[in-house]
Amino acid sequence: MTSAGRTPVRVGVFGLLGSGNLGNDGSLEAVLGYLRAAHPEAVVDALCGGPEVVAARYGIPATRLHWYRGEYRTASRAGAIAGKGLGKLVDVFRTAAWVRKHDVVIVPGMGVLEATLPLRPWGFPYALFLLCATGRLSGTRVALVGVGAAPIGNRATRTLVRWSARLAAYRSYRDSPSRDAMRAMGVDTSRDEVHPDLAFALPTPPSPERSASPPAVGREGSPEQAGTPIPPSGAPGPVCVGVMAFHGGDDDRARAEEIHRRYLDGTTRFVRTLVEEGRPVRLLTGDECDAPVVAAILDAVDSPLVTAAEATSLADLMKETAAADTVVATRYHNLICALKAGTPTLALSYAAKSDALMAQMGLAAYCHPAREVDADRLLEQFRALERRSAELRQTLAEKNLTAARQLERHFTALTAALFPATDHAHAMQEAP
Incomplete structure (x- = not known):
């Protein structure tokens, strides 16, 4: 009682x-x-x-x-x-x-x-x-x-x-x-x-303070300092890339492997290009089944600039995305974490819910189809997003309120x- x-x-x-x-x-x-x-x-x-x-x-x-x-x-x-x-x-x-x-x-x-x-x-x-x-x-x-x-x-x-x-x-x-x-x-x-x-x-993580030098990063684990690696002042900023064991939808079973291969190849090319430009990349997931995609990208790119986060909650994901300059993500709640953290975000969209979310938050122009990832086109959209970074951070702050x-x-x-x-x-x- x-x-x-x-x-x-x-x-x-x-x-x-x-x-x-x-x-x-x-x-x-x-x-x-x-x-x-x-x-x-x-x-x-x-x-x-x-x-x-x-x-x-x-x-x-x-x-x-x-x-x-x-x-x-x-x-x-x-x-x-x-x-x-x-x-x-x-x-x-x-x-x-x-x-x-x-x-x-x-x-x-x-x-x-x-x-x-x-x-x-x-x-x-x-x-x-x-x-x-x-x-x-x-x-x-x-x-x-x-x-x-x-x-x-x-x-x-x-x-x-x-x-x-x-x-x-x-x-x-x-x-x-x-x-x-x-x-x-x-x-x-x-x-x-x-x-x-x-x-x-959910609570929003505090805005990170940019450090003067990056923490040590490794191929498998988290950096010595939690969150996305922060480069020295003036260096290219870190990018979070949220990946997914994506094989299409319920009606795509006959093409599932083809869809997955195209998604993985395009995402890997995108990550490799960022690394070649000196950008630290932090791979994020949202489900345990995404681990093989992370492993495949780490094997293909093979650079100390690419690390994998070990997030166990949306709070962890928000901390990661809050520390990034920009986020490119597939899973719906990876997108939410990035948007709630106020970080300019590009969606690898696999369903109408992702498009609706991006429109709701004022980023409708920054969606790319997950079924047909075109690395060159994705890079163009990514660079356009980064050019508007300051403006979009203000937009996201208002939308979050x-x-x-x-x-x-x-x-x-x-x-x-x-x-x-x-x-x-x-x-x-x-x-x-």
């Missing part, structure tokens, strides 16, 4: 959290920050992909999302296929039992209503449908908060996503194309709002929609 004699509200968080994707975990961190500030009485736990990581890092109890541990591995043997099939049935009862224990379940951000990367319908889309359906049946409010959506070609995936959205008690989106995509799928979005990505609610105000309104609306009793109680306590 709370000090006022009320039973504390029980809140669950749901998603592929703690599974190695820094953007997903950053969205969770932002929602936990909101809950701890606005609803400190709430009892929070998670149903997620990496329960051990979530419990250790965020201090909340966590349960594994899928009964079958090999859910996201390709099943070729009869035993694995049978295990996956049985898991689908077991997860119906596991999900229902977990949902019923809560007053509210929040799906924090993430691209849960899109298939811009390869996705099987009976993986996460099925899990999300189970969540929303059991929430509706049990009376638990399920909220899709600041999520991403996109048109989906696969019929089964599209059906599961559409019904998940329809069954949710609350929906908000991280950009207008997401809301438009759900409207096109037949979801009534008339009451759904659009706000900046939840990661914009606007995003912060919009997210404050988002969290206020979330409280009104999901916690009406506690919202009323807080108002009574604050009244003179």
